[in-house]
Amino acid sequence: MSPLISLPSRAPLRHAISLLVVAAFAPSVQAADLLTITQDALTHSATLNSSRSTFKSTEAGQDVERGDLLPQISATGSAYRYDTLSSQRYAGSSAAQAGSSGASSSGEDYNGTSLGVNVTQALFDATNWYEYQQSKKQVGQQALQLEIDQQQLLYDVSEAYFEILRAKEVLDARQAQEKAIGRQREQANEQFNVGLVAITDVNEAQAAFDSARAQRIAAKSDLQVSFETLERLTGKHYDSIEGLDSDLPIQPPTPVRRDEWVEIALASSPSIQYAQAGVGLAESGVDIAQAGHLPTLDAFADYSYANNDRDELRGHNEDLQIGVQANLPIYTGGSTSASVRENTYTLEATQYDFEDQRRFTTQQVRSLFAQVSNDVESVEAQREAIVSSRSALEATRAGYEVGTRNIVDVLDAEQSLYESMSDYADARYTYVTDLLQLRQQAGVLNLDVIRGTNRWLRDSNPVSLDVNDADDNSTVDDIGKRPTPPPRS
Template sequence: MLRRLSLALAVASASSGLAWAEEAPLSAKTDLVSVYQEAVNNNADLAAARADYQARKEVVPQARAGLLPNLSAGADMSNTRTKLDQPSNTANRSGTVYQATLSQPIFRADRWFQLQAAEATNEQAAIELSATEQNLILQSAETYFAVLRAQDTLASTKAEEAAFKRQLDQANERFDVGLSDKTDVLEAQASYDTARANRILAQRAVDDAFQALITLTNRDYNAVEGIKHTLPVLAPTPNDAKAWVDTAAQQNLNLQASNYAVNAAEETLRQRKSGHAPTLDAVAQYQRGDNDSLGFSNTGTSLPGQEPFGGDVEQRSIGLQLNIPIYSGGLTSSQVRESYQRLNQTEQLRESLRRQVVESTRNLYRAVNTDVETVQARKQSIISNQSALEATEIGYQVGTRNIVDVLDAQRQLYSSVRDYNDARYDYILDNLRLKQAAGTLSPADLEALARFLKPDYNPDKDFLPPDLAKAAETSLRSSPEY
């Protein structure tokens, strides 16, 4: 019976016969939700975004302070020297004045609009923080599945190396008994060396992917749980592009933040325009101190029938202060023109973002639907390429095919394996990206994916669905060449 090199045999050789196929203890594996929780607790970018929000929200109490009473107190200590020419006399007096001033804005249109702008800015900051938190959900998934993608690529590359090593051994055996020439051995050796180099690069890609996971969470990981092949690959719900676009227009967080940015710019414009308006404040003042310091005895003034003031003096006053701006060198008009342009800029940025959100949502909707078909097509491609490889090997054994055909068929098979795994992870991530564009992405989406994680996932054995080898065998048996 002819000896066939099946994909199942190559996988078995890769997982059991290669020294680098060591599996981390199951207890050391982590899952997707745990990675996300660690990112929430330890991610530096998120911590910076939270600090930025806490700082930006202070604009509201700062703006409100301009509408609230202002109370100040102080003291003034002075020494006064008075010299009179007629009669010649010099007097020195020192004294301290204590004062307190209370002012309450009554009409301050500019400060009121400033408060409105500050509140809009605060809402914008809050939504931008939510957008950062939502982006961390996607970033956690992208980093996590990048590890799985790299591990599956490494597993297929190791299986490919094992297949080429077996082909090299067979070429040497055939050369030793005179069934092939040295060219077959050299071709097989070249393919094996290339596969070995690819495996080394794939191993580095796995290490790099784990390093990105460490950077994201500030935690070390030895292994992560893999995704089951039973994960449903379904079209998005609802399967309607317009519905997704409408949802994105209403719920996309970045778009909502841009709406508040426009509101803030509008209120700022009103604030600048109100620079032409009068202001009215109520002011109350209390003073107590030496009469020299308060300025009574310097002029010798006194009430009718009384001697000039002596000793300490106490003053109380209350009144209204009206200020009518007339001309400030063109400052207010310039600020109004600037605010008009800032408002126009903000509106244009919002429109640009809206278009980007619509484009991204439509593209991601199409991507998910394409991924659904691609996953199935890639899976079938593995079956077809495995059958083609085994049929080519049969032809090589009977002399109708050469070793180059066999090596090409092997490369095509493992290329289809990697394409299948890429399609799976593209489907998962495109789904999450679509939800983020629509503004509906939440930790619950990660929890839903976590239900399809496999704690004992071994990339060297599980990078392919368990039914593929059997399906390829059935397909080969039914072909005329078998």
């Protein structure tokens, strides 16, 4: 006779206990914040590391140009074996003049060594001097390019970070929309099955549900792509990131005057400074070209030593020469004058580029300042739109229940509410990224700014790629299916 109550087996019980122990002692994965991810990007970004290597290469180029101004020393040496053989016949009528055969031969062989040392020092070489000055300006300009790339990376990482948070909030809204419209679809099916509504109401609900489902899938894809963008910038994978605090203050930018931001940009923007450094480089190019008309003056010293072991000679030869050498270019086919004209036009072009960069930065700062100021109002307006859309939805549902509104009105109100929620999330993150871009264009985006933004992130609501689809009690198989009308009696 079997017992009324069966005891559980020991194996599943032991398995459950072991899972609880592992879960208790397993380290929790902490969501990454913006500051941590930014520091990872500063270390691992391929673009920034390339810029750093280019800067180091430019620094090495300065040493190359300086080397032309320092003494140049070269040495040569050789060791050789000398073998000769001479065979000659005298051109005379009497063989006695050349011995019995009328011919003679001789040979000589010996070993020899030689050594030479040459030292030159430029006393006056305007071309080399201006090229060295230009190389120093190139280092300064490349340092500005490195600063531009670093600020761009700070903005790109921040934008990618908040794009993930934006995509997650939009996905949450799309999931809630799909769930709500799914319930509306089920209600329409039930009402149709008992004959309270027409088939058109069911079809409208089904179409709205299909549209909401497609929007949710697209939003989920956007979230996945956003994580990939962040991974490309940092070279690292993140399981989750911290979310933005709902109490983030939405305030106008400080300073509050647009002209003050323009003044900051004109003084601090590395892009403007880079263009200005380009003018200095072009001026050095003109100096180098004009130096082609000038003479050069070098001091030199040559020393040579030679020795061999010929039988009839003993000792060695030494030569030492010290002097000054001047060179004056008289005519170079017109190439020097042409080079001066070429570099003069290049200088003129860089001056226009500098002015264009000043205007562009000024326009960007003014536009971004206005955009951030508008974002403040837009966030508030979108918040109010959610309240209004929710009230409109409640009123529309009430009208639908009493018969003054149809299901299309209800579905439109549902979509309007969740569009407002999505637009509110979009407005908040647009404000954050526009404010960061304003600082970047003004040239004041740095780690301190990132650190200040990071204070508004919270790990209590992390965002990850582990996203559950909306619980609409539906399966993939019933997508697009329409309910079958009940049979007529």
